[in-house]
Amino acid sequence: MNADHARATRHPSPPFRSFWLASFAADHVPGMRSAAGAFDVDEYKTRVESDYATAAEAGIACVRESIGWRRIARPHGFDFATVTVRAEAARRAGLQVAWTLCHDGWPDDVDIGSDAFVARFRELAGAVASVLAPYAEAEPAIYTPINEISFLAWALAETGLMAPLRSDLRNRSYALKQKLVRATLAACDAIRAIDPRARFLHVEPETSVVAGDARARRAVLFRALDMLTGRLDPELGGDPAYVDVVGIHCHRGAHPWRGTPDAASSGIRELPPIAVHRLLEDVYARYRRPVLVAESSPGPAGRVTWLREIGEEIGKALERDVPVVATCLSRIVERPAWEDPRCWRGRRLWDALLHASHHAPRVRDSAYDQALRDVRSRIDPLVQTSPSRHSP
Numbered sequence: 161m162n163a164d165h166a167r168a169t170r171h172p173s174p175p176f177r178s179f180w181l182a183s184f185a186a187d188h189v190p191g192m193r194s195a196a197g198a199f200d201v202d203e204y205k206t207r208v209e210s211d212y213a214t215a216a217e218a219g220i221a222c223v224r225e226s227i228g229w230r231r232i233a234r235p236h237g238f239d240f241a242t243v244t245v246r247a248e249a250a251r252r253a254g255l256q257v258a259w260t261l262c263h264d265g266w267p268d269d270v271d272i273g274s275d276a277f278v279a280r281f282r283e284l285a286g287a288v289a290s291v292l293a294p295y296a297e298a299e300p301a302i303y304t305p306i307n308e309i310s311f312l313a314w315a316l317a318e319t320g321l322m323a324p325l326r327s328d329l330r331n332r333s334y335a336l337k338q339k340l341v342r343a344t345l346a347a348c349d350a351i352r353a354i355d356p357r358a359r360f361l362h363v364e365p366e367t368s369v370v371a372g373d374a375r376a377r378r379a380v381l382f383r384a385l386d387m388l389t390g391r392l393d394p395e396l397g398g399d400p401a402y403v404d405v406v407g408i409h410c411h412r413g414a415h416p417w418r419g420t421p422d423a424a425s426s427g428i429r430e431l432p433p434i435a436v437h438r439l440l441e442d443v444y445a446r447y448r449r450p451v452l453v454a455e456s457s458p459g460p461a462g463r464v465t466w467l468r469e470i471g472e473e474i475g476k477a478l479e480r481d482v483p484v485v486a487t488c489l490s491r492i493v494e495r496p497a498w499e500d501p502r503c504w505r506g507r508r509l510w511d512a513l514l515h516a517s518h519h520a521p522r523v524r525d526s527a528y529d530q531a532l533r534d535v536r537s538r539i540d541p542l543v544q545t546s547p548s549r550h551s552p
Contacts, residue, residue, distance in 0.1 A: 178221035182492035285347035300357035363407030436473035471535030
């Protein structure tokens, strides 16, 4: 990235329209709104506008969305109908959208393990930027090229979570991570060639390594970000100018990562408590970039407790002058589980609809709703009284 691009990443303004974000983003089968195939534009528009209006009612002014690469891909180009519907609905609702280009889904004819993937992804990024640049008005557009590079590389090389496990990718998660980083950097260049104001949010998971050495956990977390910034494997072309905001996705419980230090057997495990505020301090000290925190928990049983815990940790980080500029509720709309579409994990603020004609309004005064109000009462005053924390 040249010097002009490097200067373009230094913005004094807040990157997000609100501190609280709502995540609708995901493109993994059997995702609900992002499912491939024919759809009724009018029904889809009604659905999106209802979701966005509910988010705005909850005091949220920014949402994370997936482009839905599977849905928009066509044999000789793209159909951006589902994207423009959301962009226009967001404009009417007064919402900002942070777009993810690849959130665990891609067209059937895309081989994410092939050398051609980088060029395919660059093409997608340029086309997306051309469509969405006109919607970036009050603030620069924000993109996440590939969500959770470290997790995606591991999932494809070591598990069947995203696709049938391929022998040619087995135990090659590091090489696949390098390829995903190259694709991400190419996408950033393609986007900024069209929209020089664009900013990039790169989200990585707080690694689900059970127990053991904290340094090993940090090493896994930092690896993709180090590649993107050029600290590791500089031949990939990384540079700090490619990273505007660092996102950390914190999971209360998760699949332990096989192949990482101190990993345990597969399956859902409750992780030992971690000091998230210290992790956020480490991230900011290493990259000197604003931080976004995303939260998720495995099921309804511990969701309220987890939200309160993560809120307390974010508060501690803010009190220690870590520039946490946003917190993303992930997901704000509940949907069927990845592994089994018959399994629903319980309500967030409201449930995904089984059919467009059905109505499942936000559950008012639920335990989760009350927890969110309590967490906001802890965090919002810290954000409002510390505007300097919004600057990169």
